[in-house]
Amino acid sequence: MGMTRVTRRRSRHEEEENETGRRDMRKQRTRRALLDAALELMQGEQSFNSISLREVARNAGVVPTAFYRHFRDMDELGLTLVEEALRALRQMMREARSAPLPANSLINRSVQTYIGYVQANRDYFQFLAKERFGGSRALRTAVRQGTALFISELATDLARFPTANRLSTEELQMISSLIVNIMISTTEQLLDLPPDNDAEVDWLHDQSAQQMRLVFLGSLQWKPKSEREKKKALAQG
Amino acid sequence: MGMTRVTRRRSRHEEEENETGRRDMRKQRTRRALLDAALELMQGEQSFNSISLREVARNAGVVPTAFYRHFRDMDELGLTLVEEALRALRQMMREARSAPLPANSLINRSVQTYIGYVQANRDYFQFLAKERFGGSRALRTAVRQGTALFISELATDLARFPTANRLSTEELQMISSLIVNIMISTTEQLLDLPPDNDAEVDWLHDQSAQQMRLVFLGSLQWKPKSEREKKKALAQG
DNA sequence: ATTATTTGTGAACAGTCGTTGACTTTATGT
DNA sequence: ACATAAAGTCAACGACTGTTCACAAATAAT
The missing domain is CATH 1.10.10.60 (Homeodomain-like)
Known part of the structure; x- marks a missing residue:
C-alpha cells in the first residue's frame, strides 16, 4: 500500500533529544x-x-x-506558493483583528498596517498579483478562493460594528468585496513602485484611505433592501 | 537612411480607382x-x-x-494588441457618452452596456486582464496609461453633474478610480465565467451596480477638503 | 555491521524555441 | 517589357526545455 511509512523516531531510549532528523x-x-x-x-x-x-x-x-x-511538477510548486502566501495574509488579518480598536482613525491605521505588510512581503504579493489572472486554472482558482474567504472574514468583522445591524449578509458581503477591491488595487499600484519611494507610497495611503472613508459614508446612507420593501408595501397598503 | 519609402501610388493617371493595392x-x-x-x-x-x-x-x-x-518581435505585436484594445474601449466610452442620460437608472444602463461590451470583446479583455500584471514592463505601463486616461475621462464626465461642483479635481479623480476599480473587478469576474452563464452574469450586474450606487451615496455625503478646512479655521478663529 | 531508503548527480533523449541567410514568387514603378 | 522591391518559404544553427534512467552518497532501520 502506498501509504507514508510510520517512522518511529528515537526508538530505544528517549535520550538523544536534539536529533532532529538530519x-x-x-x-x-x-x-x-x-x-x-x-x-x-x-x-x-x-x-x-x-x-x-x-x-x-x-x-x-x-x-x-x-x-x-x-x-511532481511546477504546478504543485505553484500551489504551495499560493497556500503559503494566503496563509501569511490570513495570519496578518488575525493579528490586526486582535488589536484594540482606536475607532476613530481605524481606517488610517489599517491601511498603514496593510501597506507595511505588503512591502515586507513583496515577493509573495508579486506572485499573487501575477497569478490572479495569468496562471493556470488551478492556481487562479486557488487565489480566488483565498480572496473570497478574505472577503467573508472581513464581512463578519464589519458585522460587529453597531451601524451594521441594519444591513443584510449579502449587503455586507457586497461592501466587503468593495473594500477588498480597494486593497487589491492599492497592492498592485504599490508593487509597481520602487520599494523606497516614500512620497508615492504616502499618496497611495491617502488615496485608499479616502476611498474607504467614502465607502463607509456610503454604507451609512445605504437604504437596505428590507427597508425599501417595507416602504413599498406601505405605499401599496 | 532607413526611412519608410514614400510610395507614390496610382501615379500616371488618376484612373484605376478600385486598385486597392493587392x-x-x-x-x-x-x-x-x-x-x-x-x-x-x-x-x-x-x-x-x-x-x-x-x-x-x-x-x-x-x-x-x-x-x-x-x-520586430513579440513585444511589438503585444503593444499593438494593447493599443487596439484600448482604442476600442475608448470608442465605446465615447458612444456611451453621446447617448442621452436617463438620469435615474443611469447606473444600471451603464453597467449593462459595459458588461455587454466586455462579453462581445472577450478576447481583448482577456488579454488586457492578463497583461495588466503579468507582462513585460512595456506592456504593463501601456495598459496602465490606458486605464489612467480612462479614469481621467470618467472624472471629467462626472464633473458635469451638478452635485460635483463641491468636489475638487483630486477628489473627483479619487472617486473615478474607485469606480474604475469596480469595473475592472467586474470584468475579471466576468471573464472567469462561461460566457453564457446568464444567472451569474446577472448577479455580477447587480453586485457592481449596487457598489456604484454606494459610491454615489458616499460622494454625496463627502465633506470636501475645502469645507473641512473652513470649519477648522472657524473653530480656531 | 549490514541492509534499505532516501536525496541528489550525471548523461542522454526528443522537442521546441528564436533567429540567420539564401531562395522563390508576385505585385509594383518606370 | 523589365528591373525592383516586398511577402512568404525552406533549411539550418545553437540553445534551452521537461523527463527518463542508472548510479553515487548519505542517512535510517534492523
Missing part, C-alpha cells in the same frame, strides 16, 4: 530553496508559467532532476 | 491573422509571454520567418 532537515532546506528560487525569479519580468523547471533548480543550486524529489 | 491587402490580411492568432492562443491557460513566436505563426497559417515581415 535527513528531513536537509530535505526541507532544499525544498525551501526551490520555493524561494521560484519567488525570486518572478520578481522581474517573468510570470510563473514563463519560468522553467530547470531555471528554478539552477537558481536553487541543485540539479534539475532533484526537483522531482520535492514536487 | 500587395498591401495581402499584407494587412496576414498581419491581422497574426494578431488574431495571438489573441486566440491566449484564450486558454496561456499568457502572452508564455506563447511563442512559432506558435503564433503556426496558428496564423504562416511560416515562422514570415512573422518578421510584420513585427
Whole structure:
C-alpha cells in the first residue's frame, strides 16, 4: 500500500533529544530553496508559467532532476506558493483583528498596517498579483478562493460594528468585496513602485484611505433592501 | 537612411480607382491573422509571454520567418494588441457618452452596456486582464496609461453633474478610480465565467451596480477638503 | 555491521524555441 | 517589357526545455 511509512523516531531510549532528523532537515532546506528560487525569479519580468523547471533548480543550486524529489511538477510548486502566501495574509488579518480598536482613525491605521505588510512581503504579493489572472486554472482558482474567504472574514468583522445591524449578509458581503477591491488595487499600484519611494507610497495611503472613508459614508446612507420593501408595501397598503 | 519609402501610388493617371493595392491587402490580411492568432492562443491557460513566436505563426497559417515581415518581435505585436484594445474601449466610452442620460437608472444602463461590451470583446479583455500584471514592463505601463486616461475621462464626465461642483479635481479623480476599480473587478469576474452563464452574469450586474450606487451615496455625503478646512479655521478663529 | 531508503548527480533523449541567410514568387514603378 | 522591391518559404544553427534512467552518497532501520 502506498501509504507514508510510520517512522518511529528515537526508538530505544528517549535520550538523544536534539536529533532532529538530519535527513528531513536537509530535505526541507532544499525544498525551501526551490520555493524561494521560484519567488525570486518572478520578481522581474517573468510570470510563473514563463519560468522553467530547470531555471528554478539552477537558481536553487541543485540539479534539475532533484526537483522531482520535492514536487511532481511546477504546478504543485505553484500551489504551495499560493497556500503559503494566503496563509501569511490570513495570519496578518488575525493579528490586526486582535488589536484594540482606536475607532476613530481605524481606517488610517489599517491601511498603514496593510501597506507595511505588503512591502515586507513583496515577493509573495508579486506572485499573487501575477497569478490572479495569468496562471493556470488551478492556481487562479486557488487565489480566488483565498480572496473570497478574505472577503467573508472581513464581512463578519464589519458585522460587529453597531451601524451594521441594519444591513443584510449579502449587503455586507457586497461592501466587503468593495473594500477588498480597494486593497487589491492599492497592492498592485504599490508593487509597481520602487520599494523606497516614500512620497508615492504616502499618496497611495491617502488615496485608499479616502476611498474607504467614502465607502463607509456610503454604507451609512445605504437604504437596505428590507427597508425599501417595507416602504413599498406601505405605499401599496 | 532607413526611412519608410514614400510610395507614390496610382501615379500616371488618376484612373484605376478600385486598385486597392493587392500587395498591401495581402499584407494587412496576414498581419491581422497574426494578431488574431495571438489573441486566440491566449484564450486558454496561456499568457502572452508564455506563447511563442512559432506558435503564433503556426496558428496564423504562416511560416515562422514570415512573422518578421510584420513585427520586430513579440513585444511589438503585444503593444499593438494593447493599443487596439484600448482604442476600442475608448470608442465605446465615447458612444456611451453621446447617448442621452436617463438620469435615474443611469447606473444600471451603464453597467449593462459595459458588461455587454466586455462579453462581445472577450478576447481583448482577456488579454488586457492578463497583461495588466503579468507582462513585460512595456506592456504593463501601456495598459496602465490606458486605464489612467480612462479614469481621467470618467472624472471629467462626472464633473458635469451638478452635485460635483463641491468636489475638487483630486477628489473627483479619487472617486473615478474607485469606480474604475469596480469595473475592472467586474470584468475579471466576468471573464472567469462561461460566457453564457446568464444567472451569474446577472448577479455580477447587480453586485457592481449596487457598489456604484454606494459610491454615489458616499460622494454625496463627502465633506470636501475645502469645507473641512473652513470649519477648522472657524473653530480656531 | 549490514541492509534499505532516501536525496541528489550525471548523461542522454526528443522537442521546441528564436533567429540567420539564401531562395522563390508576385505585385509594383518606370 | 523589365528591373525592383516586398511577402512568404525552406533549411539550418545553437540553445534551452521537461523527463527518463542508472548510479553515487548519505542517512535510517534492523
